[in-house]
Amino acid sequence: MAVIAVYSPKGGVGKTTIATNLGWCAAQRAGHRALLWDLDPSDGAGFMFALDAPRKRQARSLFAGDISAHTLIQPSSYARLDLLPADSSLRELDAMLLRMGQRHRLATLARQLERSHNRVILDCPPMFNELSAQVMRAASLVIVPLPPSPLSARAFAFVAEEIRRNTKRPPPILPVLSMIDRRRSLHLEALAANPAWPSIPMMSAVEQCAVHRRPVGAFAPHSSAALAFARLWDGIERKLAQLAARDAAQPA
Ligand SMILES: Nc1ncnc2c1ncn2[C@@H]1O[C@H](COP(=O)(O)OP(=O)(O)OP(=O)(O)O)[C@@H](O)[C@H]1O
Ligand SMILES: [Mg+2]
Numbered sequence: 001m002a003v004i005a006v007y008s009p010k011g012g013v014g015k016t017t018i019a020t021n022l023g024w025c026a027a028q029r030a031g032h033r034a035l036l037w038d039l040d041p042s043d044g045a046g047f048m049f050a051l052d053a054p055r056k057r058q059a060r061s062l063f064a065g066d067i068s069a070h071t072l073i074q075p076s077s078y079a080r081l082d083l084l085p086a087d088s089s090l091r092e093l094d095a096m097l098l099r100m101g102q103r104h105r106l107a108t109l110a111r112q113l114e115r116s117h118n119r120v121i122l123d124c125p126p127m128f129n130e131l132s133a134q135v136m137r138a139a140s141l142v143i144v145p146l147p148p149s150p151l152s153a154r155a156f157a158f159v160a161e162e163i164r165r166n167t168k169r170p171p172p173i174l175p176v177l178s179m180i181d182r183r184r185s186l187h188l189e190a191l192a193a194n195p196a197w198p199s200i201p202m203m204s205a206v207e208q209c210a211v212h213r214r215p216v217g218a219f220a221p222h223s224s225a226a227l228a229f230a231r232l233w234d235g236i237e238r239k240l241a242q243l244a245a246r247d248a249a250q251p252a
Pocket of ligand 2: 015016017040044124
């Protein structure tokens with residue numbers, strides 16, 4: 001099972017858009033039993049999949065151990081893709097995690113999903129806090145969306161430092177150039193400077209995900225945006241395969 005965190009301390013960089021589209025690619029393109037776990041109290045992932053907001057505020061109770069993940073998990077309209085939705089109770093999650101003092105609480109809960117799901121994608125809030133530290137400890141791979149700007153480059157350095165400070169076995173970071181507009185010179189420079197990084201184009205089809213409340217692959221499967229998400233997912237699978245081979249080669 002792999003946990004793929006989509007994280008940045010910066011807001012509005014495309015985390016939820018990328019996480020929801022990757023969840024769809026994992027289930028529909030790669031045939032995985034995929035779970036999109038929304039850790040952001042604003043519940044963007046549930047909205048993007050046109051699911052009803054949870055009636056009870058129970059997302060935080062999962063971390064306290066008062067309720068099981070399987071009570072909260074909802075199927076999406078797509079085969080093999082489920083959602084573990086957020087709600088406003090997650091606003092108090094960080095304080096609760098600090099009180100609990102269990103530094104690997106999120107990792108433990110994620111591991112318990114292994115029987116039902118083999119790809120767990122975390123949509124993270126834009127914060128540096130105990131939750132983000134726990135995300136780094138739980139993640140097999142951290143996707144960092146970077147719109148091409150000097151501020152984003154700074155955010156990337158912060159994430160690398162956050163991972164280094166909080167983990168004994170740092171997960172690899174996969175930077176993704178997000179919201180790329182090839183008409184802008186700064187964006188072309190970012191692409192040229194980082195030729196190995198995947199990129200997602202700035203496109204109205206991507207923006208429309210929140211209007212249709214569907215992943216782009218579901219309503220515009222041949223668009224360049226859908227192809228970019230598919231390529232990104234394939235790159236993630238390649239990276240996970242490399243990590244698995246590395247782990248298998250290392251003595252236990
Ligand atoms: N590639 C893209 N092309 C066009 N619009 C995009 C693209 N990616 C994201 N957007 C738009 O940018 C806005 C922010 O995206 P999103 O909500 O995914 O960011 P976020 O990082 O999750 O934000 P937050 O930090 O608030 O959770 C949304 O309106 C979304 O539709
Ligand atoms: Mg978001």
